[in-house]
Amino acid sequence: MSNNFVDIQNMSFYRGDRAIYKDISIQIPKGKITAIMGPSGTGKTTLLRLIGGQLKPDSGDIFLDGKNVPYLSRKDLYLVRKKIGMLFQSGALFTDINVFDNVAFPLREHTDFSEEIIKDIVLMKLQSVGLRGAAQLMPSELSGGMARRAALARAFALDPELVMYDEPFAGQDPISKGVVVALIKRLNESVGMTSVLVSHDVSDSLSIADYVYILSGGNVVAKGTSEEIRQSNDERVIQFLGGLPDGPVPFHFDAADYQLDMNMHVNDGGRLK
């Protein structure tokens, strides 16, 4: 029996001619927090969608709890997804129902709990993200950070086996961020939830992650425990963790020569009109 809840083997994924992933392998161990990090545009959110079966890889396998996701039927895929909770970058709360009903939604869909029990569970989840008082507010009445915390409560409402967090710390004030970091760690420790954490927040991610993958240019450039990543001598890792503009990881998206693109010539003498 594998100890990995998610096992990605030799997976490639293309958007048109552009390779997002080239033959990568990633293992997400059961009951651990795995952070996926890397520069913007590396395809970290795409990776979560591939794990959840919303996108199909061009080649390779993605095993989720022993099931090869790209080859599952629509019915089986929906069964597997009941084991997953996901926090989307935008929060993705349902805008026609209030915060309470948003968090209650997966409970009403997938359990036979009475409304009394659902109410208790929802209030407990909202309390843990500091939004019990906002239960009756509509999503449009929440700030960006509050909406993401409400979405976080919804993501773990069913205490799923796997929770995928897409940028959980974005838009949070320092106090809220501290609470969210502690909450992710607590959920992992108390109920043994497997967590996949996609974030740019280096210090917070490394503080709670058991394993870290750093992706760049469609490949895994580094992997290991948080400590191993901190001690890494790889230039790309040092540049990313230190936030350095110059290094092997390009800041600019692939482009033609700047001067040629801008039609700039030294002796042109052009001026703004």
Add this chain to the structure above:
Amino acid sequence: MKSIQYIGSASLAWLASFGRGGLFLFQVMFHKPKSLSSVFSLLFKQIYSVGVLSLVIIIVSGLFIGMVLALQGYTILAQFGSEQAVGQLLALTLLRELGPVVTALLFAGRACSALTAEIGLMKATEQLSSLEMMGVDPYRRIIAPRFIAGLICLPILSIVFSAVGILGGEFVAVGWLGIHGGSFWSLMQQSVFFSTDVVNGIIKAFCFAIATTWIAVFQGYECEPTSEGIGRATTRTVVLGSLSILALDFILTAAMFGDF
């Protein structure tokens, strides 16, 4: 050469889209609902949004179209001394043609465009994705209730349109132009048959409902999740919906009332 290539690729794209739409409709219609109570709860919400909220535009339009029909009919029939037959003209025109067709056109503009925009916006704000990731099939939770609500509401709205139109026509013909009320209603009763005129009108409305609501939910689900994409999808819903109503009307009229 390029124009032939363009026609070929456009035809293939249209056929592929039609095929995807067919599969989409099949999957929406043939899936197991979670429970009957959840089906009814979702359905009633959509019937309110798609049907009840469309009542005002349907009633007001029906009233004015009935009144105009009575005025126009009276003017022409009076030239032949047959103005008493205005009730007959009004009822047959509304029940066979204008009721289903105008209701469907208004429905495409008011309700179907809203369906496309709503589903498109749910896609753009990742609400459909979050449903999928929660293990909740959007076909069951989002698409099917809206599609079925359209199938239920449009035929009922068409009946309401025709009934209000006849009342509006009666108001003009009897109340204003002075046609005898007894002649107005008795000639109408003699010439309108339930099994042919009323039922055929309802069948037409049902066929229009399938076409327009299918186009609306499919365009919303398939749209590019950007503001321009949603705008284009909404326009396509109204244009394709209206054209399909008119084309279907010709086919259905030929099949129902054509004498060949």
